[in-house]
Amino acid sequence: MIGLDAAMYGAAFGANALALSAVSALSARLAATRSVRGLLGAGLALCMAGCVGTGLLVATGAPAGWLALSMLVSVGSIGLVMGNATALAMAAVPRSGGSASALMGALQFGLAAAVTPLVGLGGEHTAAPLAVVMLAAGALAIGAFLLAGRRTTTD
Template structure:
């Protein structure tokens, strides 16, 4: 419920800070250790993560709810998960929201530097500002949950994504504008909306399939990164000197998220 949404939103805050801090750390390390040394740093970080999981993350599932796994159990859990249309609605909103985010991540270096003509350092500032917007939205979510339901906040986030994406589409595609502010402001709105979408959609989807939460989570993870793998080449299909593919992809994913939410969770929303 709302408690889970708060925790997932906190994870969003951490996830939003990481892309801002990581390039700064990487840049600071590049001189002393070289590009090969970066991979050693990643290896050490991976080892620390493994140690943290082994030593600090105990199994929380009660023994009576555990099972031995296997292909038969996997197929059964998948059937249970995909037959729940409310889960699918929230999961698809999550996946399409991440698709919009990854379209931005993949295309923004070229759009900001090649199309808008900003320098690499200015791009770093733009990236940091957008990440801050996403983190701020996730922080607002944690403050509002309890007074405002996760479903309402999720719908608000999808509406923001639609608004930001629609304005971006109009400025970049319809009017072919390369005005910095006409591109960056709606892009900020669209990316900030992800802070309202990801944590709430995750909690709501997981709440629908509590008997197979692991399978539900795995399906969402596979969906988000499967879509990301498709988005990355698509937003670069027209070359490095146009914002059009990104300006089409972001509102398209906003529309798909809204349609999934409206059509598949309609009965759930009415019941609430």
């Protein structure tokens, strides 16, 4: 529980849920006037900033409250990522929407199931594996974003 007691962990969990919901709602409003790809890029940049912050805080042994704050940035920014990434992916395959949606859902759940045990490798007294997994996932997401943008502009 990242060094928080049960009540504080519950409050942090609730704050993350609220941030994710609020940023998702904001993203939906912004999609009418902003580029979906731009919103996705902003979300990924914010997420990576939170991941880097988490990594630095874990490496320096900072208090758990700061870790909860950096994770709030990472989790909240997913509100800019998920909907916009889904919209871009679905737009790329307009005649295969059902199959694309099923594949995305299976990948999300499959990757979550595969990565979850990695976070617990260090035991319950360190957040280092969490920071490493967050940084790796963020880097992969940004790499995929950049690769997809390059493929779109050259095709």
